[in-house]
Amino acid sequence: ELQLVESGGGLVQPGGSLRLSCAASGFSFTTSWMRWVRQAPGKGLEWVANIKGDGSERNYLGSVEGRFTISRNNAENSLYLHMNSLRADDTAVYYCAKELSYSADLWGQGTLVTVSS
Amino acid sequence: QSALTQPPSVSGSPGQSVTISCTGTSSDVGGYNRVSWYQQFPGTAPKLIIYEVTNRPSGVPDRFSGSKSGNTASLTISGLQAEDEAVYYCSSYRSYSTYVSGTGTMVTVL
DSSP, X not given: OXXXXXXXXXXXXXXXXXXXXEEEESSOGGGOOEEEEEEXXXXXXXXXXXXXXXXXXXXXXXXXXXXXXXXXXXXXXXXXXXXXXXXXXXXXXXXXXXXXXXXXXXXXXXXXXXXXX | OOOBBOOSEEEEOTTOOEEEEEEOOTTTTTTOSOEEEEEEOTTSOOEEEEBXXXXXXXXXXXXXXXXXXXXXXXXXXOSOOGGGOEEEEEEEEETTTEEEEBOOEEEEEO
16 A cells, blocks of 8 residues: 655754654655655645655755755665754644655655744 | 745635636746646645646546646636535745745635
8 A cells, every 4th residue: 555654743842853754655665756845834835855766866945954854764665854953933744755757646644843842 | 935826715616617826937837847736635635636737646537637827837627526625735846956835725615
């Protein structure tokens, strides 16, 4: 079954760190570009980062570059988002998604990250 | 990073057609045929309904269609059904290997 399952969200203080995980199944993970997309409460979708299948290329939203790192472990069919120096405006549901021709055709259920003191 | 501009809401009666616009710039919508559209119901993940401006993924009804002219892309829902009531987002590839999304449009079936 095609599936993406995120985990790792939670409450973190401003300036703190968090690592999100995404477990993939049912498709060729190794050859798939993958991305993270977030959605702040009551707001629209915002692309955060993506990574090529072999991990050789990564791209970031300007406001997270230098604070967030996208990575993957193809042996474990897993995608990660390492988030440092978290700010209140990083509060959102974070989705992992598989890419298809410059779009996202498979999404996880999302994991909520709340940055607050 | 400026979002793509969409109307906040559109509405129509069952069976009618509605069109949602998505306006960007020559650095995103106008510069590439890499516009996609997503449907989102409350509390659920988005679902891809159009990619590369006009292509529908398998399983998406053909009443959904996409087009583009200049810096504006459009999603048309023909033969509107009650189950189409949702929020719709456009997204486009943007220069320097990034992506930008639209502000979102609520479709209401009267």
